[in-house]
Each structure stands twice: as C-alpha cells, then as structure tokens.
Amino acid sequence: MIPVLVAHGTRRPEGIAMIGELAQRVGAVLGQPVKVAFVDVLGPSPAEVLAAEADTGCPAVLVPAFLSRGYHVGVDVPTQILTSGHPDVTMTPALGPDPRVAAVVAARLAESGWRPGDSVVLAAAGSSDPRARGDLYTAAKMLSGLLGSPVATAFAATGRPGVPDAVAALRRRSTARVVIASYLMADGRFQRGLHAAGADLVTAPLGAHPGIVGVVADRFVSAASRTPVP
Numbered sequence: 001m002i003p004v005l006v007a008h009g010t011r012r013p014e015g016i017a018m019i020g021e022l023a024q025r026v027g028a029v030l031g032q033p034v035k036v037a038f039v040d041v042l043g044p045s046p047a048e049v050l051a052a053e054a055d056t057g058c059p060a061v062l063v064p065a066f067l068s069r070g071y072h073v074g075v076d077v078p079t080q081i082l083t084s085g086h087p088d089v090t091m092t093p094a095l096g097p098d099p100r101v102a103a104v105v106a107a108r109l110a111e112s113g114w115r116p117g118d119s120v121v122l123a124a125a126g127s128s129d130p131r132a133r134g135d136l137y138t139a140a141k142m143l144s145g146l147l148g149s150p151v152a153t154a155f156a157a158t159g160r161p162g163v164p165d166a167v168a169a170l171r172r173r174s175t176a177r178v179v180i181a182s183y184l185m186a187d188g189r190f191q192r193g194l195h196a197a198g199a200d201l202v203t204a205p206l207g208a209h210p211g212i213v214g215v216v217a218d219r220f221v222s223a224a225s226r227t228p229v230p
Helices: 013-030 046-052 071-084 099-112 130-147 163-173 189-195 210-225
Strands: 002-007 035-038 060-064 089-091 119-126 151-158 178-182
Touching: 002 013, 002 046, 013 035, 013 210, 035 046, 046 060, 046 071, 060 071, 060 210, 071 089, 099 130, 099 178, 099 210, 119 130, 119 163, 130 151, 151 163, 151 189, 163 178, 178 189
Parallel strands: 002 035, 002 060, 060 089, 119 151, 119 178
Antiparallel strands: none
C-alpha cells in the first residue's frame, strides 16, 4: 500500500508543519512513510503524488484530511485520482463526522480552559454543499452529547451564520463566556479568523492530536484490508 494523506493546503508554515506532523505520526503507527498532497494553495497535488507511483504496481490508499463531505472530497480529489493515471487507488471517506473526532474537539476544549456553563460554537471552514453542512450539524450533536450542553454551529468562510455573528448572538442571549471550538485540521487563515471573532477562548485546530492520528491510521488500515495485494 502507498498511503497518501490529502489536506487542503495553507500558506502558513505552522499549518503545513501540522499536516506534516500528522502524516509522520500516522506513518509511525503504520510502520511506513505517509505521503502528503494538497488540493489547494501549494503542492504537490494528489494527481502529482499518484502519477509518480503509477508504474510501481502498488495500490494506493488516499485519506482526505477533511472533517466533512464537500467539493474537495466529492469532486476535486476524485477528479485528480482519475487524471493521475494510477490504476489502483482507494479513497476513504472524510474524517468526520465521527465520535472519535468529536472526542478530540472536546479534549481541545478542555485544554483551552473551557468550563461547564460556557457557551460553545463549533466553527468549521464551511461549504456550499448541504451534505457538508449536515455533517457539521451531526458533529455538533456529538459534541453536545459529550459536553452535556448545547453547541452552536458557525462557518469561517462559506455559510451562515459566520463565526463573529454566532458569537454575538450567544452574547445577546447570555452572560456566559463564549468559547469557539475549532473544527479545522490545521493552522491557517481560517484559524486566525477565529481568534478575531470576539470569543473569550478559541481552541487549537485538531492537527496531530493522538485521537486524529488514530482515526487516520484506521482509515488506511481498513482500506488496505480491502485492497488486493499484487
């Protein structure tokens, strides 16, 4: 198996380093290196990574490091797989919604200083795809069950409400602190925008948290077990 982790991409070195660290930690679990590709901003692209392996005779497994379905998972990455020329590629589902990912968000909240009684906004990048928005609402329900309190949803880019609007709405309803739970994989423009949204606390992106490492590694292992070995 040739494992490939596909992320969105960012110009921030910290975000690139987070994805690299995630790939490295997953590779340690798998016992082999994990290649990294990006769908936007920088390269290599999934098509480029797969094309370089097209003549090796080894099947490739591609895990999209996205937390919901949407354009990149539903259209962009599958198109790049087709254009790569690699004859044997298995693409796994996105990482969320998944109870294990929700548990990581809850852990990030605890790390940030969240306390019971705080108002929480689960903030995603956003998408025009209703399936992606539905995935966020499902993730919010999972997180709400773990916290034992309601969780609002908001979008850093595409979708309504925007994160600042969601924060302002919660402040109008209550005097409780407002905490933004980042539902982003890595540092970048969207994560920086969360810090400017007026909340009392903002959690770190999910990054290379051990729980995320476990989810990604499981995706690779499960897909490889269904992939014939030449």
